[in-house]
Amino acid sequence: MSEMLEGYDLDRLTIATLASHSSLQIVHGARKEGLGTLLVVTEDRAWFYEQFKHLVDRAVVVERWRDLCSERVVRALRESSAVLVPHGSFVEYVGLDCATGVPVPIFGLRSLLAVEADQHAKMELLRKSGVPTPESFPPGSDAGRPVIVKLPGAKGGRGYFVASSGREVLRGLEEAVRRGDISSASEAMVQEYLVGVTAYVHYFYSPVLDRLEITGADVRYESDVDGLRRMPLRVLAELGLEPTFTVVGNLPLVLRESLLPVVYEYGMRFLKTTRELLPPGIIGPFCLEGVIDREARIRVFEFSGRIVAGTNLYLDGSPYSYLYWDEPMSVGRRIAREVRLARERGALERVLT
């Protein structure tokens, strides 16, 4: 890290990110903490972000997102003493090689980006952490219960389908191969379909304070699984509609207080496992995404190892962040606060990779 920070003016650190996903929250929070702000923005979106120029010290306009790793953009970032904050669009937009190789310090655990990009590795990490997860099945085997079939690279749940038998799974996968969505059925992940309500719990691990915080929770609003309940079952059956899980937004969620110790413990287990398997372990924001059933059991089907879009709900703080900070503390601001605290304590290498 000392090499990566060479030539940096630590008194003028800048928080930089791609203009998408949660970037406005991130620059808003950095501004509140007195850090510089930089957005890398594509030509076609620059006009939109222009209206928030009071939050942005420097906009670096690019033709394509992958230009993040070009010499010109890296130079601009390094000149600004930039710390890159990855969000949900980061790897998807710039590609895994650029995301993991960009010669600019990243806030968070860089090695987790590759795990997150691989559905199977991701579930393996969750299982190893001892967090309850749905069962997985080889494609085509009979699970004896409904399953959800996840295609790799499906963005925000598009291209997932639910099936009730091994034969149905294979039929759906053959179609996906024919469409060219996958090259073979073995690429798909077949998971027990969890019955209950979904809940996405946001966490922040602070290496500086050595403390795990719950920063919020949300529910994704998905089209059209969330819309189908508006239609009478009789009509639904006639339509034979295949529901999709395309995320269109996020709704706030406050959990029953008795669930908090459970989700906190799951967060701790996940933190501990990343420390063992991917040292130094997770840094900053992450999210455990699960289903809570009628017995209030929580099973986790997915994690995000960085800021999630559901945090955009809490620009002014969440019911949980208030308990830790007693001031408006978005996750964007929390990231900047961590960078600031690390700088004050001469411990930047604990939050950057």
Ligand code: AMP
């Ligand atoms: P993911 O891409 O894994 O975040 O999943 C997208 C959406 O699919 C989730 O927000 C859930 O609505 C649904 N989903 C994913 N996995 C499961 C599961 N094992 N059981 C039930 N629903 C699921």
